[in-house]
Amino acid sequence: MNIDYNEMSNQENKEFENRARLLVKCPDKPGIVSVLSSFLHNHDANIIESNQFSTDPENGTFFIRFEYHCDNLQQKAVEMEKDFEIIAEDYQMQYRFYYRNVRERSAIFVSKETHCLLELLWEWQNGDLETDIALVISNHETARPIVEALGIPFYYIPANKDIRKQVEEEQIRLIEEYKVDVLILARYMQILTPDFVSHFENRIINIHHSFLPAFIGAGPYERAFARGVKLIGATSHYVTNDLDEGPIIEQDVERVDHRDDAEKLKKIGRQIERRVLVKAVRWHLENRIIVEGNKTIVFH
Template sequence: MDSNNQQIKQYLNTNEDKARLLVSCPDQPGIIASISAFLYEHKANIVESNQFTTDHEEGVFFLRIVFAAQDMKSKEERLKKDFEALAEEFQMTWRMTFLHELKRTAIFVSKELHCLRELLYEWESGDLVTEIPLVISNHETARDIVESFGIPFHYIPANKDIREEVEAEQLKLLEQYNIDVIILARYMQILTPNFVEQHPSKIINIHHSFLPAFIGANPHKRAYKRGVKLIGATSHYVTDDLDEGPIIEQDVIRVDHRNSVNDLKKKGRLIERSVLNRAVKWALEDRVIVHKNKTIVL
């Protein structure tokens, strides 16, 4: 859309000479000094830096740096190649991304559209900095709203009996559109291990935070009968363990005896929208490092 295009152009103009570096490695002296010296040697200036070290027993160091350099595009390959030696010296797991290369996002959705709407409105306003080449759904419900944003909509009916055939078609689309991030915006289908394996730490899901207390159908009704005082939402990376992947973001809202089952559902949707939106933004901004079954958000 026109407003989104203008916001994206402004973002690219402002950030075309910036890059991000994410690092995790065994903690030891000299890591920051060596990285700073490396960037100085390549005539780059550190714009933002955030770090974290786990406890002394585990001793893992995490770092996120945003840096800038004139004519960054011409230096990309050299920066990556030269950094390999430093990464090997400190046993780093690392990735370097360049802000002029927008990540490409695919959204999966079923019948409930509140999370999808939030993402599309944020994208339209330029606050969700990404390209959205397609939305995939196992229902037609979202077609009108998706196409009103000028985004291609792919309807692929799905159920457990044809899951492998469906995922083969979905994976083909994801490869065709060169997708970096997959968002399950209330997509009510379980993904197979094969699908998850092909996109490790790239699939972001949202669900209610009643889990594991109210597993299965009608969680709001059962939570209402139990008299819960807090409800919320959890956004996490998808793994083979259902709803147990590394958590990116969570939030809660208070409820009480005055709230009906429908009230709980409405408040739950409100929290789901905001939690998923924050988690997606952090992933797009390269703020999230997966460590074992948790995340470090810098």
């Protein structure tokens, strides 16, 4: 039986056509929650979920995430956003409305190892990732049969440091052609150039097979084994031009001991990588993350 995932996506979009999210960042001061709640109430919106955080109640920064339902939202959205501009100006707010009937389109980059890709595809097939996977790009052919079996376009683009400029030009062309919103590096073992990263600020999610900041760069499991660590982990973060030092979204660890050689550490590490990357991607797609400098506020 062939499953039409695009049709499933369209049905889900219709189901959530009256649901939206609002994320706000601004200087902290009394009355912000009241003002925002009143704004939604005055537009007949019902708050479904609300999470907030302040770095310092007196001189800090305030962050909040609302999810709400509003009948006839598609007809009212423009008016609501225009009315909100006045509030935003008064309170120096940085903000964004997200509409749940508009799903982000994602591109997955992968190399030889497919465990993270497989986990993402599984979660997507289950309907647990709010995204349309537009394409998969790889510098190896390994994942082609897996991806094409699901009707997802697969592009094999060989990559190395000598042809990096041409490779990234082709990747950017494809990303723009497919109207991609977020890039997921599912163990894509290539360094991205500053020019590439600048096109997609805070929209590239990486999985690093180490509990950063430990063992930055290549070969972390071998180095972890040589160091005799008792915990190994994985880190998902947004990509910046500082290698493996972008804002961290999620991390996890597992305990190991002297009986575990480098290969066993890798096996355990792959399990951690899968779950950490999926969590980070899910939270990004659910608009649960606000980037603040080189840190993230994640509303679970």
